[in-house]
Amino acid sequence: MLHRALFGSLERFTGILIEHHAGHLPLWLASVQVVVATITGAADLWAADVAETLREAGLRVETDLRNEKIGYKVREHALKKVPVQIALGAREADEETVTLRRHGAPETQTMPLSQVVQALVQEAEAPGGA
Template sequence: CPCHVQIYNQGVKSYRDLPLRMAEFGSCHRYEPSGSMHGIMRVRGFVQDDAHIFCTEEQIEDETKIFIDLLSKIYSDLGFKEFKIKFSDRPTKRSGSDKIWEKAENALMNATNAAGSAFELNPGEGAFYGPKLEFVLTDAIGRDWQCGTLQVDFVLPERLDATYVGQDGNKKRPVMLHRAILGSFERFIGILIEENAGNFPLWLAPIQVVIASIVSGANDYAKELYNKLSENNLRVKLDIRNEKINYKIREHSLKKIPVIYAVGLREVENQTVTIRKLGNNATETQSFPQALENLMQSSLIPK
């Protein structure tokens, strides 16, 4: 956070420059008690999508709405249609006067209400420098995890002497909004894996399709298809091992590969592929150009 203030402080800023938004993927280290760590849900070293917005007091409401809309869109694209918002106010140990805290709490609460977002109170759980909104996801087994956050900070800009020139020509203090959408990347990936039981949508799957040969005579055709899929930026794996096709299908299905293309001598002759989709025992045969077009359409990232 102080680093972004120092970047902001390079040169004179005008009210016309605000809001000014900065973002980074920052490596963080936190000495968590050994008993609290498990898997990738809580770790001592993690990456955070850290960002800060420098704005005027009048812009807090609009920036809050923009952020909540952005977070809602990203969560929805990743399959989380619902989340909870908690409003965390001043903790016992804090920086800044009660007057500044009351100002920050009112600004954030009014902005959240103006954005049309319902929230529940979380007394005493704010950051030491300002109140915050916590965006909480519930995982597949009912546990709540704080992921996104939005914090209003009047303290740090004052301590590090951040200013801008207002419309009246006088120097003023900007407000600093701390925000993260995913929070800890590791934690969010863990929640995502559990929510989908590893069965990711096609656009998100690490490997989108496997090309498995049925007989060795189809290996060259399988390699040809592999190259064409790779050229179209699809994440593909080639399996031409000397194993039975049922063995290959079972293995890749257990690994949650969304699509398997099985190719044998008949497919080589007809220039087709036999398609098997995860969770569906039925197969379908298509010409390779048609299969490629369908796969590319299905793998488009949500917009």
């Protein structure tokens, strides 16, 4: 008989993963993968649409429609190490685009929603053992 445990203790393995990645877990492990935050109330409906589309694609999404400054929201979600933040203002709502902020990337990027969904879904897939 062989006896084996691969993670060993799942609690311990979780602790090690958190320290190994300094909290910035890869997308497939992140509890909340995307936060959709509004810059203005005018983007609320578009934010709900975006969140719904991402959820339907299988991503773990939260919305932040609070009446707070976007800088405040970004800092708060960054502290919680959410890997992808989407900020939506009046312009994005008009053009039906999204502005994306990745952890560690200096620049934000504005692009069509479909492009974002495709890239994130691919990245969020659990690895299958290379």
